[in-house]
Amino acid sequence: MEFDFTTDRYDIRIPSDVLKSTTEPDQRPERSDSSVPESDFSLRAYCSVLYMKPRMQINIRGQKVKTQLISKSLAHITREIYKPSFVKQKIPITFGYNTKSKDQYGIMMYYNNRLIKAYHRVGCQLKVSVLGIGVIGVIECNFLEPTHNKQDFDNTDKYKNAIRNVAGKLGEYCKEIRFKRKKSNPSDNVPVEETEKRPDQNWVQCDECQQWRRLPDGINTEKLPEEWFCYMNPDPQFRSCETMEEPEDSDSEQPTNLKTYKIQ
Template identity: 60%
Template sequence: MAAAKTERGIPLSTISPKYLHTNSTSHTGPFSAIAELIDNAYDPDVNAKQIWIDKTQINNKGKDIECLTFRDDGNGLNRDLMHQMLSFGISKKKAVNGKLPIGMYGNGFKSGSMRLGKDAIVLSKSRNDLCVGMLSQTYLEEIDAKQIAVPIISFYEQEADNVMEEHQASLRDILEHSPFNTEDELLTELHAIEGPTGTKIIIWNLRRTSEGNMELDFTTENDIRIICDDSGTSVPESHSSLRAYCSILYLEPSMQINIQGQRVEKHCIYESLDYIDRSYSYKPNIVKKRIPIIFGVNKSKQHYGLMMYHNNRLIKAYHRVGCQLKARNRRSIGVIGVIECNHLKPTHNKQDFEDDKPYRNTIKSVACKLREYSGI
């Protein structure tokens, strides 16, 4: 196949279907992948007030397919926005009423959804459109695709229930390679989205462990968990419980998260600490205002370190710095620091910060203040 070229004859890069899996491996665990999908609903341009995360089964040709679903009550997507969501590196998010977006790289949905399962379908209701798009590794394998193709269909009007003629090929592929066999089934799923607008993401062929078990455990009531090993090493509850993780995911949440039918209660981590001290702050050279740092002592003293946020979103949790890295400094054990580092640059998977000079200066400064707080 000849490579596509620019008007000047320069070959354009091709994105292989294998990249979907490669890109997803940036998430070391499923919770950070789930957070990417929550972020998409949380961003101010979507204007969602709630998101529901559930496990469900869809019967396809007599076979029950285990699915993970995300549904929000946001503004919904038209065909152009759906195409942007299923494309790479396109992000036109902007602040709304002073609220900054979390997404910035145009990669979160692709890396997050493909980390959780091989296949995803997005169904969305906006004010004027009903729209469906599919991102599926299985589909691309079955059609022997050389580049990533994303079937997208939209309807003339919400009342018409007719697929546009130019979308018929996409409709055929979606019906052949998704859990939905007929146009009526798609429409039923779309109309089941409560409210005038909203979006539902359905992920299937969910990730399994090397032993063949589901990576995510749905058996705990009102929670989704990761099965931890029996090494005996204590880990924070937020490492194994999605409910606990989501409770600290945002410093000041403006959207309600619901898991398996039950709302997640907000948990300001510093409110549960002892010996809270709000007198500390840090002034980077690149910002005008000082950044508050809240220190306190975790009652259990098992889990401690910095809780580092960016634009209200948790990036690094329980990150030990300075004297906490040395076992002999017992006074710092159990100390938790909370800081919102909007001056730093998160990595593209939002699990860390870029290891640059501003980051190193921040860690150095906070480590000094931790020593002072700990009385070392």
């Protein structure tokens, strides 16, 4: 069959032979099996990152999908700003390292909160280099036009300019992280790509109100119960579903890439 219903009784998957036959060779760089994102062949994994900020509960074959707040589940998070000339607002870009697998990386491109392109490699990530390995970028591209099947963006000048700009900022982010790491510990020769990482912040979604709650440092979200509710929150300020979600950090509070490596 075209779909695999037996490998995981709670998932719908695309078999590896079908996936290879339906993927055009020029659609993505050559990747090993371990570096192919699970969202490419698993409906459950795809739905977990389908929304930039999930607001509803998704069930597949009778089991709830554990959604991800991907822009806040990364390590060494830094925020950049893209200022295209054809729109008035500033477009935030979040960069950080994947804490689960360094082999799965690229730009997560959303449109009106909905995922259009996942793990799209740009700039230094396309070269034979360790620079950019493990780095995920998250951007909401409401200024672009998605294709009819919502699997890509129209290949316009706006799209090309956006990709070029994101690629440049990605390279600067990677160089800055390396510079800071070398400066803080000159004797450490282990590349940042090879180090074990934990998310800068821990977030969990309430199964009752669907709001996201930030947990204190040190709590492993992987060990939380299958169903989690606001009343389980260690923070008494956000222990009720009646309490509004913690507001997003303002631009002035967001960590930005100061590019100290250039100053140095």
